[in-house]
Structure formats: structure tokens, C-alpha cells
Amino acid sequence: MNAVSPVVKPVSQMRLAPGSTVSIQDVSWKEFESILQELGEKRSLRVAYSKSTLEIMVPLPEHEKSKDLISDIVKILLKIAGKNYEPFGSTTFKRENVAGVEPDACFYIQNYQRMIGRRKLEQNNPPPDLAIGTDVTSKTTLDAYEAIAVPELWIYDSKELRISLLRDGHYIESDNSPNFPNIPVTQIIAATVERAWQVGTVQALKEFEGTLDRNSF
Secondary structure (H helix, E strand, O other): OOOOOOOOOOHHHOOOOOOOEEEEOOOOHHHHHHHHHHHOOOOOOEEEEEOOEEEEEOOOHHHHHHHHHHHHHHHHHHHHHOOOOEEOOOOOEEEOOOEEEOOOEEEEOOOHHHHOOOOOOOOOOOOOOEEEEEOOOOHHHHHHHHHHOOOEEEEEEOOEEEEEEEEOOEEEEEOOEOOEOOOOHHHHHHHHHHHHHHHOHHHHHHHHHHHOOHHHO
16 A cells, blocks of 8 residues: 655645634644745734634735724824834734744834834844734634733724733733823724724724823823
């Protein structure tokens, strides 16, 4: 009886439907790095790696709209609060041999000065102060964010925004954002995202900015 050899195909040849997630077990760090290189930077899918598990996620079109809108809301809040920041988009953040994750959007706020002019990440760079993900439900992705030690994580899923804060190496859910302590972030973001589906993104952002109380910052 002849032995059957496994079929090996490049990950880049996988054809995944929007909204789907593929989980691959027993992936070494070296393999993870090779897969990232193979996939390249110009792609719509997101990857997460933790505890030797690799997840590849393909966002839905509505995912992209929510991501961009929430990112714009954060920029408005930071501007009104008079806080400087450096946006790093969906950069791949890594903790070597442990974890890797790609937020939908992220911001350096407290550490923005360290990241000015930075064209690529280095090992001694801090994690982003605020990371944003949409439709994130997998333990692998959340474990990766914990390992990278992102202090504040926003997850928008099923028309709700959840805020998670890193405490003693683990996330706990919070009703408030330390970056915007006097703003009901979870309520206003959820309402603005839903409003954008009714009146369009530009109008929803105008209405959002018009309702902000400058005295709250």
C-alpha cells in the first residue's frame, strides 16, 4: 500500500468567502512569519496568532464601513479633547514567538511622540494605546491582544460596542474609556454607526459632532 503524501498549497491560494474565518492549528512562529510574508501587506483579510493557532478572517463589506466610521469618530473625539495621536491602521503587531494580531484600526495616544515618523514597527515599540476590532468573537484574537498587551480594546459586534481594559495581563469589560472618561462612548458610537446606515456616513458624523458637549472634555 502506497503512502499518501499530504497536499501542500500556499495559503494565498485559499479562496474564502466574505465573513468567513479559517482556523489552523499547530502553526509555528516561523510558519506564521512565512505566511504573513506570503500574504503581503495589501490585503483585506485579517490574521491573528496565539498559542500556535492561526486564524484568517475575511471581513464583510459592512465590517469595513463600521471600521472606518468608528475610526473617524475616535479622531473627532481626540481632536475635540485636544489630544495628539498617531494612527497606525491595521498594522500587524507581534510579540515574538508568542502572538500576532491585526486590529481594524489603532491609535497611539499616550505614546504618540514615540511613534512620530515611524515607518515600521520595531521590537521595542509599545503596543497601541487603543485598538479597534469589528466582528471579533474568537478567543485566539482576544488572547493575541492580551499577549501584545494593548491597554484598551474596543470591539464592535452585533450593533454593540464593548470596551475591554487590560488589568494584570487580562481583559475586563468596562462601561467607560480611560481615553474619554466623561463620554458615554459605548452608546454614542453604537447610535452613530446605526445612524450612518440611515442617512449616510457624512451626515451621521455631522450629527455626532453636533451633539458633543465640549465641556465634557
